Amino acid sequence: MLYRDQESTDGTDGGELAVPMAWLYAEYIADELLRTGDLMPPTSFEFRAGRDALALTIFLSDTGGELPGxxxxxxxxxxxxxxxxxxxxxxxxxxxxxxxTAERARSGGPAPDLELASAAWRWLExxxxLAPDLDAVPGGPVSGEEDGPQVWTPAWQLGLPLGHLAIHLF
Structure with missing residues (x-):
């Protein structure tokens, strides 16, 4: 999943930095889909959750290493x-x-794409x-929240439907 140009960006030639092109491209696509959908302000944690969930989906679904094309x-x-x-x-x-991770361990090469994807996955997990409680009983007691009851939700559970909706709106 690491892409190189002719000047070598994989760190094997002159100590240059490996460029995580597949991850950056997946993140760019996810960002554009969410911005086009205009579902959340781009500076919100909800937007980040949607972008990271969607970027992971895009990155991990690229089984042929063809993402930038x-x-x-x-x-x-x-x-x-x-x-x-x-x-x-x-x-x-x-x-x-x-x-x-197993493939990268066997190849022994640098894995900047995988490192960024792993960091996004850790953050999402x-x-x-704080999100609206979609399982709350309608008309039930509200404990002072203006917009109804809220619960702490793993970021991926909030970001995944945002990413799905952004794809629909594209």
Missing amino acids: VRVISQLETWLSLTAYDQPWQDWVGERMDQL ETEL
Whole structure:
């Protein structure tokens, strides 16, 4: 998943920095989809959760290493199906991350894409955001919240539906 130009960006030639092109491209696509959907302010944690969840989906669904050359339109259905409500997205991400980590360990090369994807996944799993409680009983007691009851929700659980909706709106 590491892409090189003719001047070598993989760190094997003259100590140059490895460039995580696949991850940066996935993050760019996710960012553009969310900005186009205009669902959240780009400076919000909710936007970041959506961008990271969508970027992980885009990055991990690229099994052929062709991400920078891929046509976004041709991949929308794949991304929609992976981010759908009834899909085990969290399990799929964990399995794909394990596969990529094992592949990278066998190859022994630099893995800047995988490092950035791992950091995004850690943030999505470990960070909780205050969100509306969608399981609250309608008309039930409200404990002082202006917009209804809220609960702490893992960032990926909030970001995944945002990313899915952004794809729909594209």
